[in-house]
Every structure is written in C-alpha cells, then in structure tokens.
Amino acid sequence: NAGVTQTPKFQVLKTGQSMTLQCAQDMNHEYMSWYRQDPGMGLRLIHYSVGAGITDQGEVPNGYNVSRSTTEDFPLRLLSAAPSQTSVYFCASRPNQNTGELFFGEGSRLTVL
Amino acid sequence: DAKTTQPPSMDCAEGRAANLPCNHSTISGNEYVYWYRQIHSQGPQYIIHGLKNNETNEMASLIITEDRKSSTLILPHATLRDTAVYYCIVRSFNTNAGKSTFGDGTTLTVKP
Numbered sequence: 001n002a003g004v005t006q007t008p009k010f011q012v013l014k015t016g017q018s019m020t021l022q023c024a025q026d027m028n029h030e031y032m033s034w035y036r037q038d039p040g041m042g043l044r045l046i047h048y049s050v051g052a053g054i055t056d057q058g059e060v061p062n063g064y065n066v067s068r069s070t071t072e073d074f075p076l077r078l079l080s081a082a083p084s085q086t087s088v089y090f091c092a093s094r095p096n097q098n099t100g101e102l103f104f105g106e107g108s109r110l111t112v113l
Numbered sequence: 114d115a116k117t118t119q120p121p122s123m124d125c126a127e128g129r130a131a132n133l134p135c136n137h138s139t140i141s142g143n144e145y146v147y148w149y150r151q152i153h154s155q156g157p158q159y160i161i162h163g164l165k166n167n168e169t170n171e172m173a174s175l176i177i178t179e180d181r182k183s184s185t186l187i188l189p190h191a192t193l194r195d196t197a198v199y200y201c202i203v204r205s206f207n208t209n210a211g212k213s214t215f216g217d218g219t220t221l222t223v224k225p
Binding site for chain 1: 147149154155156157158159162198200214215216217218
C-alpha cells in the first residue's frame, strides 16, 4: 500500500505557464481533496471530490481546475501560473465524505517565478 | 463546519505532558473533533478524534468538555519528535459536508 502519492515533489514554473500536479491513492477512497499551504500558515482547501465524476470548490479555488475520472486519481491543474500560487500543495483522501480520517501525501513544492 | 480557535504556540519540557487546547464553541451535535499534526514540512498525520466521550490511543488522549465547546489533546510524555504544528478541526458527518478545513494550528516546541 503506497497510500497517497503526489508528483512531482518539486516544480519551478514561469508566470503564465500551465502544469498539472498529480495525486493518486491506492486505498479505494471515495473522497479526495487538495490543500495549499503558504509559509507559516495552515492548510487551505482548494477543491475536493466525494467520488468519481464529482468535484466541488473549497476555500481558495480560483486559478485551479480539477477532475475526477477515476477513483484513484485526482489531478490539480494550474491553467496560468501566477507568483501568488507559489506554495506547498497537499493531496489527501479518506474512505468517503462522511467517515474516517484524512491520509495526506508528502506534498508538492511549487515555485512560480 | 464549526470554527476552531487554538493558541499559536506552546512550549513543553521533554518527558512532561503536553496539553494542547482547542476552542470550538459553535460545535453542533453531529460534529466530531479531529486532531492532526504536521512535523516540519511533511504531510499532516492523523492523531485522534472524538464526539463527546474522552478517547485514548497509542499516540494521545483527547478530553472533550461536557458541553463540547472545547477540547484538549494530551501527549502524556512529550519527546523532541513531538515538536510539530497541531491542528484541531471540527467536522460534520452530514452527507453534504464533504469539506475538512484547517486553521493555523498550534506550534508545539518540546525542549530538552
């Protein structure tokens, strides 16, 4: 069981570039979510999904897109990167939207120049 | 989900109990209290959760007041490895409540 796997671990982008952060889990969890964490701050919810084909916005969704075509994968897309999106991004999953604790990936550190 | 309030930082001597408070005065009857911690820049790690009864596991104890408006996470014998940011969150098990939101947490520093 690998748990929650995020790739890449580090990425540097130029302003205006696009990229996708990948998140995969092998625990058959229905619920998946993306958070961002700025230096010295707590985690803020970007988007979440309660099952394949269903996504919804969190606290800070602007500038990010998500899709959930399979139970295992929940990619986060930055359409046109901005310096304000420099952050550490965490993907998390739990069995379903109602029960269980969150399992987190190790994070993806993104720098936008 | 109810909002939580935690002190920004706390210190604890190694080997002593660390008591981390959390205020959740607007908690409703179907909301659970969850605790996570984040060591350095790693992904947060689940510690414990509870509804109204006190809970204990191999990592910690959770004491929830009778009115459920506050709780305390207890690390009985803190070690240097327990230095981390501790997050208290409140989450409903309502079918429409998929979100789990985190505040800024408490930075616990365990000192030798």
